[in-house]
Amino acid sequence: MRNIFLFIRRYFNFLFFVVLQIVALSFLFRYNKFHEAAFMGIANETTGMVGARFNSVEYYFNLKRTNDSLVKENTNLRNGLRQNFDNPDTTQRIVADTMPYDTLGHVRKYMWRPAKVVSNTATLQNNYITIERGLNQGIRKDMGVISSTGIVGTVVDVSANYAVVMSLLHRQNRVSAKMKKTGETGTIQWDGESPFFLTLINVPKSAPVAVGDSVITSQYSYLFPQGIMVGTVAAIVEDKTSNFYTMKVKPATNFYSLEYVTVAENLMKDEQKKLEEASRKNQ
Amino acid sequence: MSEFLKNIIRFALFILIQVFVLFQVPFLHRFITPYLYFLYILWLPFNMPRVGLTLVGFLLGLSLDYFTKTPGLHAAPCALIAYVRPFLVNILIQQEGADKNYRSPSITSMGWAPYATLVFVLTLLHTGYLVFLEYLNVGSFLFFLGKVLSTTGVSLLLIFVTELLFFRKEKFRTNTA
Numbered sequence: 001m002r003n004i005f006l007f008i009r010r011y012f013n014f015l016f017f018v019v020l021q022i023v024a025l026s027f028l029f030r031y032n033k034f035h036e037a038a039f040m041g042i043a044n045e046t047t048g049m050v051g052a053r054f055n056s057v058e059y060y061f062n063l064k065r066t067n068d069s070l071v072k073e074n075t076n077l078r079n080g081l082r083q084n085f086d087n088p089d090t091t092q093r094i095v096a097d098t099m100p101y102d103t104l105g106h107v108r109k110y111m112w113r114p115a116k117v118v119s120n121t122a123t124l125q126n127n128y129i130t131i132e133r134g135l136n137q138g139i140r141k142d143m144g145v146i147s148s149t150g151i152v153g154t155v156v157d158v159s160a161n162y163a164v165v166m167s168l169l170h171r172q173n174r175v176s177a178k179m180k181k182t183g184e185t186g187t188i189q190w191d192g193e194s195p196f197f198l199t200l201i202n203v204p205k206s207a208p209v210a211v212g213d214s215v216i217t218s219q220y221s222y223l224f225p226q227g228i229m230v231g232t233v234a235a236i237v238e239d240k241t242s243n244f245y246t247m248k249v250k251p252a253t254n255f256y257s258l259e260y261v262t263v264a265e266n267l268m269k270d271e272q273k274k275l276e277e278a279s280r281k282n283q
Numbered sequence: 284m285s286e287f288l289k290n291i292i293r294f295a296l297f298i299l300i301q302v303f304v305l306f307q308v309p310f311l312h313r314f315i316t317p318y319l320y321f322l323y324i325l326w327l328p329f330n331m332p333r334v335g336l337t338l339v340g341f342l343l344g345l346s347l348d349y350f351t352k353t354p355g356l357h358a359a360p361c362a363l364i365a366y367v368r369p370f371l372v373n374i375l376i377q378q379e380g381a382d383k384n385y386r387s388p389s390i391t392s393m394g395w396a397p398y399a400t401l402v403f404v405l406t407l408l409h410t411g412y413l414v415f416l417e418y419l420n421v422g423s424f425l426f427f428l429g430k431v432l433s434t435t436g437v438s439l440l441l442i443f444v445t446e447l448l449f450f451r452k453e454k455f456r457t458n459t460a
Contacts, residue, residue: 013333017366020341028355043349123310128352193313
């Protein structure tokens with residue numbers, strides 16, 4: 001026993017170092033499963049606050065670009081209004097669809113909430129975005145996030161007033177997408193090489209694909225509604241051994257100048273997930 | 284200003300500059316991430332106990348990790364270089380008792396060549412370990428090699444510029460003072 005204590009005292013520096021290494025590595029490799037490990041909740045609040053302070057300065061440099069994109073989005077939305085279309089038929093009338101259920105049986109599936117981006121990186125291997133809207137403001141885990149031009153990522157961690165979004169520029173990011181022209185679905189991921197290009201895989205080679213084709217979100221994702229812009233095909237990687245295309249996709253979102261994003265809440269997600277879980281268990 | 288207070292301010296400054304300046308630098312190449320924050324560990328005083336040094340290194344890395352949302356990724360390499368630093372200083376220091384007469388490692392206290400060696404070895408260790416942890420996810424040897432070499436190069440350049448811009452005057456301390 002005495003020798004053990006002597007050993008610990010003699011090699012205390014080294015043992016302390018080893019303990020710290022073990023702590024650090026366990027944080028690193030358990031993080032994805034246990035978000036609450038390593039006091040991430042408190043840390044989010046603090047780093048979020050610092051980020052918000054910094055952003056209040058940085059915001060001025062992006063005002064012009066932010067304004068431009070908001071004007072464009074407004075124009076897009078206004079063009080979609082029903083008032084724009086002439087109705088010679090008097091039996092049709094405009095119905096404002098603001099209630100969760102209307103008399104025709106339409107059910108609201110997506111609820112949108114705006115959020116300010118307070119911290120953002122695009123140059124690392126795994127990029128996260130912090131937004132100033134959290135549990136208290138109705139954000140939960142696994143919600144989709146879009147910008148005015150395209151999709152941004154998924155909410156992975158929430159604290160009281162801030163939420164952390166896994167950007168599309170993250171190695172573990174997987175989003176179901178499809179070709180706008182023909183409807184073949186594939187998966188969007190990121191290989192970590194360049195923040196200017198995403199990778200689209202699993203689109204069968206039977207589909208006619210050309211550079212410049214639009215890629216939109218597919219109907220299989222419960223994070224995003226169908227048909228939101230992901231990006232455009234920038235290059236098709238030559239691979240004769242596979243029956244599937246690998247495509248470089250230029251993201252529609254500019255990850256460098258994100259100022260405002262919109263968070264999509266799928267109100268039917270829980271029901272869908274529960275049903276899928278149940279049927280998986282029954283097999 | 285006391286040495287302790289100075290180090291606390293330095294800690295915050297290094298983290299903030301790393302997060303809000305160097306990580307915001309537009310994308311250069313996938314091999315290059317400019318790192319400077321670990322220079323803080325190199326600037327810590329000679330007379331710090333080894334356990335304290337390792338702990339401060341770990342905390343520095345962990346606070347950066349909370350900003351990048353990758354707990355442990357920077358903490359592990361920082362603890363490593365903080366632990367290794369005293370051994371290297373012992374080997375590299377030339378004059379007898381220079382670590383008693385000066386406060387912290389710098390060009391004046393250690394001399395040009397030994398200090399440059401210390402910086403080079405610790406930078407290489409830091410990036411090597413950091414990229415190795417990233418490499419476990421990536422799994423491409425070319426990526427590993429390229430990233431270690433180019434990131435080390437960029438970090439060394441940054442450290443060199445910092446040392447020139449913020450030249451630390453080290454006073455020679457004697458027993459009588």
